[in-house]
């Protein structure tokens with residue numbers, strides 16, 4: 001049995017009505033998923049499956065927190081996740097995404113693995129820009145980044161006070177070289 005097999009919802013064998021599945025998503029789970037956006041966290045996921053007879057109405061509820069690098073100092077920061085989503089599933093000959101919230105699953109398989117849905121829902125719930133609260137960034141790292149970003153050509157940029165967020169962002173936007181360094 002694969003490690004993600006427990007995320008397979010046995011749709012075809014579910015009786016009419018509501019069925020509740022609960023999953024714990026922790027750091028070992030994120031390591032299994034091996035996605036690029038989030039690698040650490042601890043969340044509780046509830047998936048309610050309502051079998052209406054001609055389709056399955058899936059209600060996802062996620063709560064907990066994930067650790068992602070702060071945009072400004074790159075230290076981990078915790079982001080609270082409290083996210084809901086809905087997905088409709090029906091059976092057909094082949095797997096097919098009919099629309100954003102309606103998918104077709106092969107009837108012969110009769111099941112759906114929701115591990116990636118849960119992962120994507122977590123990623124979706126993280127704000128595009130995430131930084132520590134003012135004054136909470138890793139100061140040592142900030143000084144290193146400041147040295148790295150201050151190019152020799154622009155003396156004025158080197159004097160930028162990094163406690164001023166606007167100045168910091170302007171320096172970031174104008175420097176594509178340091179921009180790519182964030183990917184490392």
Ligand SMILES: [Zn+2]
Pocket residue numbers: 070071072073074075131132136137138
């Ligand atoms: Zn920070």
